[in-house]
Amino acid sequence: NVSFPKPDATRFIAVANQKGGVGKTSTTVNIAAALAQAGAHILVIDMDPQGNASTAFGIRHNSGEPSVYDILEGRLDISEVKQRCESFESLEVVSSSIDLSGAELEVASMEGRTYLLKHALDAFLERSDEHYDYIFVDCPPSLGLLVINAMCAVNEMLIPIQAEYYALEGLGQLINTIGLVQEHYNPVLLVSTMLVTMFDRRTLLSREVFEEVKKHYPNIVLETTIPRTVKISEAPSFGQTVIGYDPRGIGAVAYVEAALEIARRSPSVLAAIESKQGEH
Numbered sequence: 001n002v003s004f005p006k007p008d009a010t011r012f013i014a015v016a017n018q019k020g021g022v023g024k025t026s027t028t029v030n031i032a033a034a035l036a037q038a039g040a041h042i043l044v045i046d047m048d049p050q051g052n053a054s055t056a057f058g059i060r061h062n063s064g065e066p067s068v069y070d071i072l073e074g075r076l077d078i079s080e081v082k083q084r085c086e087s088f089e090s091l092e093v094v095s096s097s098i099d100l101s102g103a104e105l106e107v108a109s110m111e112g113r114t115y116l117l118k119h120a121l122d123a124f125l126e127r128s129d130e131h132y133d134y135i136f137v138d139c140p141p142s143l144g145l146l147v148i149n150a151m152c153a154v155n156e157m158l159i160p161i162q163a164e165y166y167a168l169e170g171l172g173q174l175i176n177t178i179g180l181v182q183e184h185y186n187p188v189l190l191v192s193t194m195l196v197t198m199f200d201r202r203t204l205l206s207r208e209v210f211e212e213v214k215k216h217y218p219n220i221v222l223e224t225t226i227p228r229t230v231k232i233s234e235a236p237s238f239g240q241t242v243i244g245y246d247p248r249g250i251g252a253v254a255y256v257e258a259a260l261e262i263a264r265r266s267p268s269v270l271a272a273i274e275s276k277q278g279e280h
């Protein structure tokens with residue numbers, strides 16, 4: 001029973017990779033759940049119209065239900081939309097719904113269209129008495145306006161990388177997009193974390209992908225890898241994270257370990273962000 005250090009300031013983390021099925025949502029919900037279980041106060045914003053993160057937390061997200069869609073379009077405040085997760089008392093969720101799938105086009109012509117999420121989050125945090133230790137944004141598999149909004153609202157990117165043959169293909173494009181966002185919209189944005197997912201330690205390929213990522217991003221990639229295990233994929237169908245569904249299984253144990261690594265990095269990550277803020 002190790003203790004998780006709490007960050008001195010809120011950490012704002014977007015989980016992104018334009019490839020689908022690499023483990024973004026599994027990583028968001030399970031890292032968030034592991035940190036909440038350790039006592040951290042967490043807000044998770046589901047930015048994917050598929051609403052998979054909402055599903056995993058057992059949160060309502062039918063079409064027409066208040067969601068992040070209403071927040072982006074300025075109809076509701078985050079305080080009016082967020083729901084408490086039943087499994088983790090200190091975890092709150094802003095759900096997404098399929099309504100969000102039209103938002104990309106609808107907000108394209110709006111004033112300040114890249115800062116819609118940031119402004120909503122700033123306004124909410126300013127008025128709220130709540131202090132969050134971590135705010136996560138689960139991104140859809142694209143590099144569109146929803147993801148740009150996420151990148152403008154946070155200061156850290158967590159990139160899950162699936163241990164497979166094409167793992168690093170597309171990573172360059174993602175890093176380029178992050179570079180453009182840094183240049184034009186959010187100079188503070190930092191790629192703080194990479195996490196290798198669906199790792200199979202019996203295969204040479206998995207180990208090679210991990211080594212390759214470590215070679216290119218030595219201080220960014222977590223030492224913990226997430227194994228491929230069916231429990232992680234089963235949990236959402238019970239409206240659960242693997243942390244709640246199979247707490248002693250290898251999937252939950254790995255996500256707790258990864259969450260601990262993330263928590264322990266807080267001082268150095270926050271210092272890096274602060275020094276970037278100082279430059280701008």
Ligand code: ADP
Binds near residue numbers: 021022027141227
């Ligand atoms: P993304 O959000 O990037 O699309 P998901 O987290 O939804 O990715 O994962 C894609 C699919 O793979 C889902 O069905 C999920 O349950 C499954 N999955 C994710 N991580 C693992 C894992 N470590 N082991 C087994 N299945 C996984």
Ligand code: MG
Binds near residue numbers: 026048052139140
């Ligand atoms: Mg997803």
